Amino acid sequence: MDNITEFDFHLLEMISSIRNDVLTPIMKILTYISNGGIIWILISFIMIAFPKTRKIGICAMAALALEYIIGDCCIKYLIARDRPFIQHPWIDTIINHPSGYSFPSGHTGAASAASVTVFIQNKKIGIPLMILAVGIIFSRLYFCVHFPTDIMGGIINGTIWAIVSYIVINKISEKRKQSVND
Numbered sequence: 001m002d003n004i005t006e007f008d009f010h011l012l013e014m015i016s017s018i019r020n021d022v023l024t025p026i027m028k029i030l031t032y033i034s035n036g037g038i039i040w041i042l043i044s045f046i047m048i049a050f051p052k053t054r055k056i057g058i059c060a061m062a063a064l065a066l067e068y069i070i071g072d073c074c075i076k077y078l079i080a081r082d083r084p085f086i087q088h089p090w091i092d093t094i095i096n097h098p099s100g101y102s103f104p105s106g107h108t109g110a111a112s113a114a115s116v117t118v119f120i121q122n123k124k125i126g127i128p129l130m131i132l133a134v135g136i137i138f139s140r141l142y143f144c145v146h147f148p149t150d151i152m153g154g155i156i157n158g159t160i161w162a163i164v165s166y167i168v169i170n171k172i173s174e175k176r177k178q179s180v181n182d
Helices: 002-016 023-033 035-049 054-079 106-121 123-142 148-181
Strands: none
Touching: 002 123, 002 148, 023 035, 023 123, 035 054, 035 106, 035 123, 054 106, 054 148, 106 123, 106 148, 123 148
């Protein structure tokens, strides 16, 4: 485990070395729009509002809910990993210190859950959302509020629930269509 933490700190050091006056405001916007998953919830509600994208929006909301319940409410408390700036107080996060445990990253989990769900079903909308997700995910490393392994955990958690929600919602949708046709 020490080797993983050492690797995590080394990567954070490399990433924080690229901080500059141009990137920092962009990274702040990206990290703040995803606080509480708000950007992903908003995008999901917008998709639900339109019949053409309603099922995608419902899948995204389901994935977000599952990611939050499993990642933020269960795994974080089971693992109870302190954030990088708690383990090493001299780390400068630039932004206010988030509370709670570090693993898995909730911002990353939400970004992965929503963007992967949309991408699976609609590449045209999904690609820009994946790019947004990558920016948000990178911002968490840029500010040293998560370890790279927290990010990987968030990506895995979010992606699993994106796939599960897609499969379950599609099965429910097929059964509803089948029962209407019978």
